[in-house]
Amino acid sequence: MNHLATSKEDILAASRELMKENGWAAVSIRAVASRCSVSTGTIYNYYESKADLLGDTIESIWREIFFQPEDEQVFKDVVACISWIYKRLEYGNKQFPGFFSLHSFVFMKDEKTDGKKKMLQTWGHIQNGLYDILKNDSKIRSDVFDQQFTERQFADILFSLILVSMIRQDYDPSSVLTLIHKTLYQM
Numbered sequence: 001m002n003h004l005a006t007s008k009e010d011i012l013a014a015s016r017e018l019m020k021e022n023g024w025a026a027v028s029i030r031a032v033a034s035r036c037s038v039s040t041g042t043i044y045n046y047y048e049s050k051a052d053l054l055g056d057t058i059e060s061i062w063r064e065i066f067f068q069p070e071d072e073q074v075f076k077d078v079v080a081c082i083s084w085i086y087k088r089l090e091y092g093n094k095q096f097p098g099f100f101s102l103h104s105f106v107f108m109k110d111e112k113t114d115g116k117k118k119m120l121q122t123w124g125h126i127q128n129g130l131y132d133i134l135k136n137d138s139k140i141r142s143d144v145f146d147q148q149f150t151e152r153q154f155a156d157i158l159f160s161l162i163l164v165s166m167i168r169q170d171y172d173p174s175s176v177l178t179l180i181h182k183t184l185y186q187m
Helices: 008-022 029-036 040-046 050-065 078-095 099-109 114-136 151-168 174-185
Strands: none
Touching (some): 008 040, 029 040
């Protein structure tokens, strides 16, 4: 399905399609140019290198996976948020097989990549979102958090569990939800 690329978003859409179909190895300046029915020079007008193209492609994949939900209640309740995150992770794994594990391993070992920087920014955004929800969920018992055990620490724990789920490709949140219920809500 070739189409003429007229914008950076068209190029990123073509890159995402290639990644969905054939994984990381399929994304190259030449392959994207072919998919967009343009010359490689056109792609270079937008991206100086394959690394730059991959960095923006990865960022656009994260955005697709974690689009803004229509229901803002997702961000007012820890249980709703975690359930939504796991559903989106499952969606991401189906749309971009191997994305989470390959992305993590490839970019974590290379200290200088734009892809690693963008991945860490996305992860930081998720962690900060979890922290904000923990601070604002009115159903959380008042005695849960103190100076020895803070909302930030629990957000980090939740995020670590999310990362493990991504690597294991286990998108069943039931254990994490049980932990949340027993830690935050039950006496």
